[in-house]
Amino acid sequence: MSAPETQRLQVSTPIKALHLSVSRCETRCWASLFYTSKARPSQMLAYASGQTLSNARVEGVGDNVWALWIGDTAFDIAAKEAPKVAAFLDCQIKERAA
Numbered sequence: 001m002s003a004p005e006t007q008r009l010q011v012s013t014p015i016k017a018l019h020l021s022v023s024r025c026e027t028r029c030w031a032s033l034f035y036t037s038k039a040r041p042s043q044m045l046a047y048a049s050g051q052t053l054s055n056a057r058v059e060g061v062g063d064n065v066w067a068l069w070i071g072d073t074a075f076d077i078a079a080k081e082a083p084k085v086a087a088f089l090d091c092q093i094k095e096r097a098a
Helices: 079-088
Strands: 007-012 018-025 028-035 043-050 056-062 065-070 073-077
Touching: 007 079, 018 079, 028 065, 043 065, 043 073, 056 073, 056 079, 065 079, 073 079
Parallel strands: none
Antiparallel strands: 007 018, 018 028, 028 043, 056 065, 065 073
8 A cells, every 4th residue: 555645836935035835645734934045055944734734724914915824824925826825735715804
């Protein structure tokens, strides 16, 4: 019997030197935020995980600012990435309240 396959998605953020790696395996999801620089190797800054995909959501949090939430942890993501992340994690996009 083979192990479940982990799927990964690289996501851009509003800050060019930061990138987010979003992963899922069966019903679990997790994300790691990395700082990258030409001068040194990538450095992980933050990590969040959810035991179920229902712990994940994508929300508008400001003018053209979006966040991926996993539980109580939020990661800013580029606006163009919001639909892609929501589809990858099978979650809805919640528009910012007016």
